[in-house]
Amino acid sequence: MARRFALLAAIIAVAALSVSCSEAEIDDLLNEVLQEIENSNAGGKVPANAGKALKQLEVAPAGSMSGYDREAFPHWSDAQENGWRVSDSSCDARDAALIRDGKDVVVGEGCDVESGRWLDPYTTRTYTDPLDIDIDHLVPLANAYRSGASAWDEAERERYANDPDNLLSVEDNANQEKGDKGPEAWKPPNRAIWCSYAKDWISVKSDYALTINPQEKSALRQMLSTCKKN
Template identity: 60%
Template sequence: MQRTCRARGRTTAVLFALLLAVVLAVAAAVGVSDEAEAHRASAREQLAELRVKPAGSMVGYSREKFPHWSDAREYNWTLPSGTPDPGSCDARDAALIRDGRDEVVGSGCYVERGRWFDPYTGKTYYMPSDIDVDHVVPLANAWRSGASSWTTVKRERFANVPMDVLSVEDNANASKGDKGPEAWKPPRAAYHCTYARKWIGIKHNWTLSVTGAEKTALSSMLSTC
């Protein structure tokens, strides 16, 4: 009888532990779901606030109108302690350091190697030569949607601040070019939600417009969140 009681007690304890684990897992899942819904709602609200208008002219555009890869420290980049010669880091260097893992950085802030997960393709790369630092909203797209009227100082800030750039595989970046989400989406569908939120957040922050097709594509991508 005593052994039976002990066995029942152990069984009850195991069942209770399993039940508790299930309850905690469900609570965590609900928490993640609520957070994801909040992010999606915020992105939809921002998208609704963006001006919808046809793409502007490319007359006068050149990448040089957006001075880029400027001094990282001037544009609020945070570099890890121990970075050799941080004063030499430009925004591109800083993006590679931020987005990578196990980087080896030499003098002059030269990123020699590391490990980069490309969110566009879902693949991992180990040499910085395989990585481009992408302007999430391409410079030409920004020009067509309002940046043509900005000062050079404002365009330089757009091209260098942390929120506007992302380290990705070079061929994926080349495929994207200056296309909006109505014409190009990351090959990795699992990233569509995050990509749409980033794109919307940048355009909202800089008061840039969207085309009708662009807005439709962004709305559709948000439905994957």
């Protein structure tokens, strides 16, 4: 299997250097490699055909940020109304993310998260003070805006801003360093999660029919190439 991966990777490298090879042909070869990698995960179960999903995303230049306002994406809304599995109706999306992503989480009155342990996937450091934790939009709000969300109504923006699949508890400095950057400009320092990060990014962009720019697509290809057999 390893030899087959190496051969396919070599074919892609040669194809990429050939002026006679189209981008679609290179994509097909890359998807074959990614499919083999995914087929090797979890005893042959394919969790997601990320390569195919990436190929299907519309590629377009990043749109304008004119008119962007973070507050136009109502966030930290009611958790239960936005698909979070929490028993306390007073929890908002931030509370719910802290509860889901933490260990030994202590929750007080009004769904106030008082303490717990959070492993930041971006840096692999552990924190015990919830004030050290930001809730990161995996695909940032501003990135979504210039990828198609500028045309959404407020209800769709609120759904996006509170979607459990697009929120992750991370250390605040790491979140600020990431800002609104896509993977072409920022990747998690923890290379071990590049595979899952890329798959989740592609999933969010697919679910919301958001576009990707050419550099972003190239970066996602690179990150998917790190997927390994479990």
